[in-house]
Amino acid sequence: MFTNRYVRTIILSRVFLQLGVWIRNFAVLLYVTDITNNDPTYVSLISVVEFAPIFLFAIIGGTFADRWKPKRTMVWSDFLSAISVIAVLLALVMGEWYALLIGTLISASLSQFSQPSAMKLYKKHVAGDKLQSVMALSQSLIGIFTIVGPIIGVFVFIQFGIQVSLLLTFLFFLTSAIILSFLPRDTDDVKTDQAGSFMSEMKAGISYVWSNRSLRTLGATFAASGLAAGMIQPLMIFITIENLGQDKAFMQWFLMTNGAAMLIGGAFIMTVAKKVKPQVLLAVGLLVSAICTIAVGASKILVLSFALQALSGLFYPCVQVGIQTLLMKNTEAAYMGRVGGAITPIFMGMMVVGMSISGYLKDLSSLFAVYVLSGCLLIIGAWLLVPIMKEKQEKQTRAQSL
Incomplete structure (x- = not known):
């Protein structure tokens, strides 16, 4: 590379x-x-x-x-x-x-x-x-x-x-x-004087996403996983205090463990990237994250909680790499910016929604219930990918039969 x-x-x-x-x-x-x-x-x-x-x-x-x-x-x-x-x-x-x-x-x-x-x-x-x-x-x-x-x-x-x-x-x-600035000069095939207006091009980008089944599916997966992430992000401090009996400063060790595992996971994916399809990578990452999320909500054992944080961090790069690769492979170069601009806010928007309701849901039910709900949303996100996986498999089968 x-x-x-x-x-x-x-x-x-x-x-x-x-x-x-x-x-x-x-x-x-x-x-x-x-x-x-x-x-x-x-x-x-x-x-x-x-x-x-x-x-x-x-x-x-x-x-x-x-x-x-x-x-x-x-x-x-x-x-x-x-x-x-x-x-x-x-x-x-x-x-x-x-x-x-x-x-x-x-x-x-x-x-x-x-x-x-x-x-x-x-x-x-x-x-x-x-x-x-x-x-x-x-x-x-x-x-x-x-x-x-x-x-x-x-x-x-x-x-x-x-x-x-x-x-x-x-x-x-x-x-x-x-x-x-040391990159090669931009090639002349990049259009700098567009015939269409800015608004028409922005609408064309949104229409492009909506007309592409793979991109629509990724948008739905983004929404589910963003909501799931937002629901538990503010509650990690309660996992530290209520489930594990530690003070709030102890939470930094969970974050560092998760970050270190993310680094290792990213390095591992680089070695197997050619062998694993991005849609499979994304689905596996979401499913493992779902299991770890539910288990973290239930765990009251310090060592187990650390292990789950590490496992979740190891597989989190699967989610990000899978999503980014699918976006790039299913998008024409001329629409790359608009597709990213249309889909990325979906994740962030739903994450903010999740963060805003997480405290209310915890008070209404329990800490464990919120983590279970978050895990279920991740499972739904993985399930939404099934049509893409089947479509890719059918195309590959047809290509091999020709």
Whole structure:
């Protein structure tokens, strides 16, 4: 994979981008909690400015990514993110700490333009049989930063403060933009002067998703798994306190165990990617996650809970890699940005819905009941994939008989 110039360059740029994002996120979180005396309203606003752009700009960014040249889009997105950090730093020096939230919103919004462009370059310049391995590599990178990102972010802020944290974020974002500038020039077959209007192209992208059975099915699976993830995400602290009798700080060890297992799982998928079909990978990941979710809700044994967290982390990359690979294989290059922009918000939207009702459901029933419901939703997500698996099998059978 690393012999491919596009993969090598994009992954390296993403290393620096992830460093900047994690340092910025924890610097903003810790600084805002300090300056507002742990005001929950302002703390919650941090999550809003990080997630809101996915709803507001995913389909818009995806549509523009299909209209614009991908290399140029990625370079300018990272460069403008770097400039926004400097603007926030200057505002902070003048005492306007609210600029931290605005700057985070701007940077998160720009990423909705950059990410679809990277997928377009992978679609065009990575061989079909290597796509799944590339997606596994990307997932492994996320796994690494799930472990080390919080450690780096907290360390930098505590040791050097908010201004140095933002300056490092600026440098990392700028480095990412510079690395991406070494990609080959965008080819002329990328249309920059589209005949159709922006709105007509955005509608065409949504229609494309709706008319494609595989993409419709993935959207439904996204909805089920997003709702399932959201329902249990706020409740992990209650697993730690109520089921296992630990204090809330102990939860970090669960998260680190899960993140380390994700890294190992992603590395393993890279070695077997060519042998396993993405729809099978996704279904297995969802089923194992369902079993682990239900078992975690029931477990009151510390060692067992750790083992379940590790097992869930090992198979979680199957879900992400399977979904991303299916999206790329079932989408034409011209619609890559719009398809990602239309489907990704489904997961995030349902996850937010799940998070908003999880506490109510726990009070209405029990912690274990919510985890069982979450596991059942994951099973439904896997069941929804059956038509795709049958369709792929029938096509393969017909191809072999010819």
